[in-house]
Each structure stands twice: as structure tokens, then as C-alpha cells.
Amino acid sequence: MKPELDETSGQHTTGHEWNGIKELNTPMPKAFSIWLWLSIAVAVLLWLLYPAWPYVTHYTGGILGYSSRIAVTEQVEAGRAQRAETFAPFETMDVAELAEMPNLRETYEPAISVLFRDNCAACHGRDAVGQINFPNLTDDHWLWSGTPEEIEYTLQVGINSSHDDTRYAEMPAFGLNEMLEQPEIKDVIEYVLQISGQEHDAAKAQAGETVFVDNCESCHNEGGIGELENGAPSLIDGAWIYGGTRESLAETLKYGRAGVMPHWSDRLSASEIRQLTLYLLWAGQDGNGD
Numbered sequence: 001m002k003p004e005l006d007e008t009s010g011q012h013t014t015g016h017e018w019n020g021i022k023e024l025n026t027p028m029p030k031a032f033s034i035w036l037w038l039s040i041a042v043a044v045l046l047w048l049l050y051p052a053w054p055y056v057t058h059y060t061g062g063i064l065g066y067s068s069r070i071a072v073t074e075q076v077e078a079g080r081a082q083r084a085e086t087f088a089p090f091e092t093m094d095v096a097e098l099a100e101m102p103n104l105r106e107t108y109e110p111a112i113s114v115l116f117r118d119n120c121a122a123c124h125g126r127d128a129v130g131q132i133n134f135p136n137l138t139d140d141h142w143l144w145s146g147t148p149e150e151i152e153y154t155l156q157v158g159i160n161s162s163h164d165d166t167r168y169a170e171m172p173a174f175g176l177n178e179m180l181e182q183p184e185i186k187d188v189i190e191y192v193l194q195i196s197g198q199e200h201d202a203a204k205a206q207a208g209e210t211v212f213v214d215n216c217e218s219c220h221n222e223g224g225i226g227e228l229e230n231g232a233p234s235l236i237d238g239a240w241i242y243g244g245t246r247e248s249l250a251e252t253l254k255y256g257r258a259g260v261m262p263h264w265s266d267r268l269s270a271s272e273i274r275q276l277t278l279y280l281l282w283a284g285q286d287g288n289g290d
């Protein structure tokens with residue numbers, strides 16, 4: 001169809017007609033077409049400079065060789081380096097030296113408390129005071145000794161964890177495995193109540209003492225004072241992990257216990273483990289809960 005000239009406007013029409021109405025063939029405004037061509041040019045430029053088109057297994061890399069993955073890695077590395085600088089003492093000194101350093105606590109405790117909350121608070125509580133099944137870490141009652149080196153080692157390898165060198169602590173299931181008769185268990189429970197300063201049946205407790213000497217002392221030490229060598233807790237300090245009531249003692253004796261503390265050597269850096277070790281030493285200095 002031949003385009004016809006519209007006399008009024010002096011422009012061609014599109015040649016289409018709808019019920020006598022004809023449309024002018026107005027060209028695109030200049031500004032718009034410039035913008036359109038410009039965006040196409042920019043798009044082509046970006047395709048050339050940056051990664052753009054996928055192949056089957058790879059993609060066009062772009063002239064600049066930019067990779068968002070490399071960029072992120074670099075940022076993370078920079079963040080790490082900055083953190084290492086901030087925590088310089090923890091990078092270079094061992095925990096015993098750090099424990100001797102003055103003013104460390106004021107500077108670092110706020111930052112380390114975040115690390116503790118992120119990794120440890122779920123089990124040991126926000127303020128490290130523990131909860132049922134998870135020991136209080138702020139008191140003076142340790143399962144594995146509270147020296148800086150021993151705490152650090154506990155964090156590295158865990159307790160009953162999947163680490164090859166894990167600390168291993170198991171309270172045998174005397175009831176379930178029929179290692180003791182029911183009356184013996186009842187007696188030894190009264191003895192544990194006695195030595196932990198609780199209300200008890202004196203006659204049964206006396207019989208229970210023999211059961212204790214024969215079956216429990218090897219791990220829990222004489223009089224139940226605990227043994228840091230094997231993580232068997234003191235039974236006289238009132239710092240119960242699983243509870244010191246007759247019912248919880250009965251459960252401990254029947255089913256045994258083996259709390260799991262994960263190991264952190266894979267998940268935290270050596271510096272972070274030292275930071276947390278110091279954090280626990282500081283928490284202990286406040287003397288909460290003992």
C-alpha cells in the first residue's frame with residue numbers, strides 16, 4: 001500500500017485506515033531513539049567488559065576479568081586481616097601469657113561476648129551460667145580443670161565429640177546395664193545426697209558408702225570430690241549438671257550420662273579459641289554462681 005501524504009500536517013500516513021481515521025507515520029522522537037541506541041551500546045560494552053554470556057560449562061569472562069566471587073573473597077580476606085590486627089595479642093601470645101596481660105578485658109570483652117553468644121550461648125546460656133544438661137562456665141567448679149591451657153584444649157577437641165583426640169567422659173548406666181542391684185542404687189543415691197549436704201536417709205546412706213567406694217570412687221574420687229583427669233564431676237559442690245534431686249540422681253544412675261561438647265578446632269580460628277578461653281577466665285573472676 002502506498003503511503004499517502006496528509007495535507008494538513010504535511011506528513012505521510014501509515015496507509016492504514018480504521019473507519020475513516022488514518023494514522024500519521026510520525027517518526028520516533030530523536031531524544032528517544034538516541035537513548036535507545038545509547039543503551040544498546042552500553043549493553044554491548046558491558047558484555048565485552050564483564051562476564052555475560054553462559055557457555056555450556058563456563059561463561060564469557062569479559063575484558064576486565066572481574067569475578068564477584070573473587071571480589072567477595074578479597075573483601076573477606078581484608079576483613080580477616082583487619083580482625084587479626086585488632087586481635088593481635090591473641091594471634092601471637094599463648095593463653096597463659098594472655099591471662100597475665102593487664103587491661104585486656106576492658107578492650108576485648110565486648111567483642112568476644114558476641115563470639116560467645118554466636119557459638120556457645122545456645123547450650124551454655126547467654127551469660128555462660130549454663131542450664132540443665134549444660135555446665136555453668138562462670139563458677140569455680142570445673143570438669144576438666146580451669147587452667148587456661150586446659151580450657152583451651154577442651155574448646156579445641158570437645159568432650160565426647162567427633163574429634164580424634166576428644167576428651168571422653170562417660171557416666172556408666174548402672175541401672176540399665178545391671179551393674180548394680182536396685183537396692184544398691186537406692187542406697188548410693190542416699191549417700192550422694194548425704195555428701196552433697198542434702199536431706200537423706202542415714203541408714204541407707206551408710207550402706208551406700210560401701211557401694212560408692214566399690215563402684216564410684218575410681219572415677220569420682222574419694223568422698224565424691226571429683227576428678228579433673230577424667231571429667232568426673234564433684235558430687236559435693238552443689239554445681240549439678242543434671243540436677244541433684246533424688247529423681248535426677250536416679251535417672252543419672254539408671255541411664256548414665258555422656259554430655260556432648262562439640263569441638264571447635266575446625267570452626268573457630270586458634271585466635272578465636274584463645275579469645276573465648278580468656279572470656280571464660282574473666283567470667284570466672286567475677287565469681288558468679290560459686
Ligand code: HEC
Pocket residue numbers: 116119120121122123124133134135137141142143144145151154155159169231241258259260261262264276280
Ligand atoms: C551443643 C551444645 C554445646 C555448645 C554449642 C557448646 N558447649 Fe561447651 N559444653 C557442652 C556440654 C554438654 C558440656 C559438658 C560435657 C560433659 O558433661 O562432660 C560442655 C563443657 C564445656 C566446657 C568444660 C567445662 C569444664 O567444667 O571443664 C567448656 C570450657 C565449654 N563447654 C566451653 C564452651 C564454649 C566456649 C563454647 C562455644 C565455643 C561451647 N562450650 C559450646 C555443650 C556445648
Ligand code: HEC
Pocket residue numbers: 169170171172174188189192211212215216217218219220230231232233235239240241242243244249252253257258259260
Ligand atoms: C567410669 C567413670 C565413672 C564411674 C565409675 C562413675 N561415674 Fe558418675 N560420672 C562420670 C562422668 C564422666 C560424669 C559426667 C558425665 C557428663 O557430664 O556427661 C558423671 C556424672 C555423674 C553424676 C551427675 C553429676 C551432675 O553434676 O549432675 C552423678 C550423680 C554421678 N556421676 C554419680 C555416680 C555414682 C553414684 C557412681 C557409682 C555408682 C558413679 N557416678 C560412677 C564418671 C563415672
